[in-house]
Amino acid sequence: MTTMPATAALAAAQETGSPGFRDELLAAGLLIDTGEDGLYGRSQIFEDVVDRLNVAITHLGADQQPEVLRFPPAMRRTDFEDSEYLKSFPNLAGTIHSFCGNDMDHRRLLRALDDAMIEREDDRADDWMAQQKPTRVVLTPAACYPIYPVMARRGPLPADGRTIDVLSYCFRHEPSLDPGRMQMFRQREYVRLGNAAQVMAFRQMWIERGSLLVELLQLPLEVDLANDPFFGRGGKIVADSQRALALKFELLIPLADPRGKTACLSFNYHMEHFGAIWKITCDDGSVAHTGCVGFGMERITLALFRHHGLDVNAWPDDVRELLWGDTGTRVADGLVALPTAPDAAQQGAGEHA
Template sequence: MNPTAFRRALVEAGHLLPLPHQGSWGRGADLERVVLGFVARLDAMYSDRPQRTYHFGPLMPQESFQRTGYVASQTQLVGSVDVFRGGDEEHRALLAECETGEDWTHRLEPAGLMFASAACHPLYAALAGQQVSGSYLIFGHAFRHEPSEDPFRTITFRQKESVRVGTHEDCVEHRDHYLERAAALLTSLGLDVEAEVANDPFFGRAGKLMARGQRAAELKRELSVQAYGPGHPRTALASANLHGPHFATAFDLRLPDGSPAETACTGFGVERVALALLLVHGLDVREWPAEVRRELAL
């Protein structure tokens, strides 16, 4: 099946409700039940260690987001929020433009808020300046402006992540520990995942060098499936990332003894996993293998 056929089948089965903008969908009840069943399964997986648990909305302060470096490195994917702060006069002008189909958004100004590019970004902002160590279980939103007809690629989506703040060794251990368990979990659900060295989609010419460096140091590993068969790019369902001191330095995170911290995270795109399960086990969740239904409490 190719992306177009998969999209059509998902819409026909009621799993996706199209909105008139690429990469923007409503989700049906069964798809959401699979997502939440998988999230609960991840909670169980991550409960082998103490984790402080936080949930975040889609937005974070612009000033905090700038510290992530993503404005510079993944510029083509970031999203900023504009709002109206004018009075009656500007309002009249805006209305006139809106009614005649002109651009009215030039009357808006930045709210000082941006979308988190990954669910863990608001965590670093919340911990900024603190001396901390440990694991954090995060459920939140990611925004990536890459409109696409492929149902796996939506502009906003949810991520469940475990973030480690610790020494370099703590971070490597956390990455290896959960990468192994993530692969085992996805495999147990019938997904034929492979762990690959990967890179983030860095912007432009300088970005090519960054991507090469990231791959050479094997800082990013993805668990991906061959969703559409040979000849199509693989689809990443989860990734495990060593950030080194990148976020810790940017947000002034130090260990309890005052020494510099590093961070790592392992995260899942939870809608992607649900869609991959629909592709493998069929569009009717009532006919999925009993073991998979049991694992996801369907």
């Protein structure tokens, strides 16, 4: 069941204009309606575009020689608790529960389930869930979260820090008819662990590289200072501090909402937050700083369909060449013109901070 009634969600979405684009995607078969707001299947064409984007992103960061790690879309509950995610975003978190009872409990569950199924789908009671207990895993809220405890167990970072390439499905409990705001979506991230200078240089480099990718895709973009959607009145203070310290920037593309733009990439500097939580240290014993660039894979794909049309064969030739042609050469040619070109970026991060 969604937290917002379907009629209210539809009215809100109609006000922003998002159902039009969503309906076009569903009618074209690019997204598959599951009956739950923000939860979609993807067609072969949609997935092919995502795969091609992933190839381009790999070329974009290849010179950084990142360690490639892949995790399932769930993480250990104790690591999630340690992350302090619930302090900032309790409304977005997703836990995983399972039946842990005996035969009698099972009979109670089935009776409650039978009672619930008498009602219409949207009106069903959830009494059967009383027999469910929390498991030792939760849904991953961001692709980088499983990385930090793993890095901590390895001991101090090498002198040049570490760069990690990670991709995962993520969950956010915010049902919506805006196709750019899914409950289950993929994040591709490059994560940097090191000293402050290394991480700041990394972020600046990826603001340039992320913008380059979107320009090569011939999409309109704007990079702007941003803040995360921290929860509650106290969250506003944290958000104001995040903006004052310029810790987060987003790359915005017009997507479904005509009144605003959607963040398709984010560039984040966490300072010592995760380093302190998991006791990740640099080679000199100081607390490690961390940062990441996050690519919203569904959102970039949706932006391509929004601005170039639903028929990929009719997309601009240069965009098709980037995605289905010689991707490596196209990306390499674009990187050469950047202020922090690959050769310069490999020399070390401090001089660019």
